[in-house]
Amino acid sequence: MAIELKNVTHVYQARVEMNIVALNNIDLTIEDGELLALIGHTGSGKSTLAQHLNGLLKPTSGKVLIDGEDINENRSKYRFEVGLVFQYPEYQLFEETVKKDIAFGPKNMGLTEDEINQRVKSAMELVGLNYEEIGEKSPFELSGGQMRRVALAGVLAMQPRYLVLDEPTAGLDPKGRYYLLNDIKRLHEQGTTIVIISHSMDDVAWLAERIAVMERGRIVKTGSPKDIFSQYSFLSDMGLDVPQASELSYKLIEKGVPIKNCFKLEELADELQNLLKNGGKTGA
Amino acid sequence: MRDFTLGQYYPVDSVVHRLDARSKILLTIAYIVAVFMAGNLIAYIPILAFVLLAARLSKVPGKMLIKGLRPLRILLIFTFVLNLFFGAGEHILFELGPLTIRDEGLSNAIHFTLRLIFLVSGTSLLTLTTSPVVLTDGIEMLCSPLRRIGFPAHEMAMMMTIALRFIPTLVEEADKIMKAQSARGADFSSGNLKQRATAMIPLLVPLFISAFRRAGDLAMAMESRCYHGGEGRTRLHVLRFQKIDFYAFVSVTLLIAAVVLSKNLINLP
Ligand SMILES: Nc1ncnc2c1ncn2[C@@H]1O[C@H](COP(=O)(O)OP(=O)(O)OP(=O)(O)O)[C@@H](O)[C@H]1O
């Protein structure tokens, strides 16, 4: 029970004679129930990889397997198993009302009217949108953050087993970001397997159980957040940041403050609190 | 969708790229005239030679030009079939049930199809070898004598550049929206005509909204950079006629001469 990528290579033919190798021999297994974060520099191939997970793009060579079966052999079967939320998904909204827009996916699945309504309702609940209040509104009257949640609900209403999110928090205000991250966490706790692509290391630190680092179409490293975020120089070689908490703890350690290396803000706060309780600046 | 080469610029350095934009526009017009004057099949030979020569000199890969015709294939087939079976003419060449092919129909079918192919490939050579900015400059300068009679040459040219500039962007956008809706199970490629038309709504609505948003943003960006029309604007690239422009004019004159000659000297359908 997993999504497996086996030697997946994808070549875009942008112009005649101009080939871009966006994915280069990728091997990756996404285990059921995990929350994997995909990080990497701009153009490293993250979005391309994401579109392979539900068969929107076909590998130029290699295979994508779900539960051991090739996804491209039976694409219609797996289309609804893997929900893909694109970058800036609010630009895909098109219906007159929020409800209708969210119902688009379930309708395409051929569900009954009752089932569709049920799903729309629960998807809206999941992302914290009020069914009575917002359901009949036009999606274009909503704020950017609300629109994004409507778009997310549109994918969740298909109740996919796997959810792939391409930079879901890009361009949101702190509050919208906070809500969205909480939604994702909640979904994960309810058993959905999640792959999240993000440029925000803070989001990744807060959410991820496992991180895969991509560079130029390859996966160069996978590991736990603790493992990845402690490799400061490796990440900066990849053109990536570390979470704010990591950065602060590095700097404090450099100054001789005796704390552990932390990548989560809460963890660092606890650490500092302990330090202060035990007599403040105890030197190294 | 991405195969659409009409209106795309192919940035390499070649003789054709270096031609003055004004010459290229005039040449293209002359070429279009030649295509329409072609009275018989022989006349297409010099036209074909002209396109091949221009394509060769421009260093644009032939594949790219042929790809540019692909979006037109349905139109081409329509043109051919409609003319073939519904054309007039005295002699019936072929008859099968309700389908008849008459001589004039056959010749029209061939003419119109060839004409379309030559028009599209010739004009896409213009845009493939001329960057939109330079192209507009050319159009604007060619039209500027008309300003005296109140023709808004600069504004027209600017509108055309913007339209050309946004074709690839909109194609890319359409591609993205299509993928996103497919991820929600939208099906763009099956069903009858009505179902297919309905299936386009989830694509077209977001596409229009984004086009309007882009237009608004662009207008704002232009205004904040003090754009106020053509009055008193100077150019970054000043166009100058050179020797190659002269050769180009000679070649297109030869083309027209060849087409006219073939029409008058040889009597073929
Ligand atoms: N439709 C396409 N046609 C041609 N080339 C493409 C296309 N989409 C992406 N590419 C190219 O493939 C490479 C990988 O792109 P991709 O979008 O997967 O990167 P990414 O890691 O998602 O980047 P970002 O962080 O900027 O979103 C890039 O070099 C990009 O230019």
Ligand SMILES: [Mg+2]
């Ligand atoms: Mg991306």
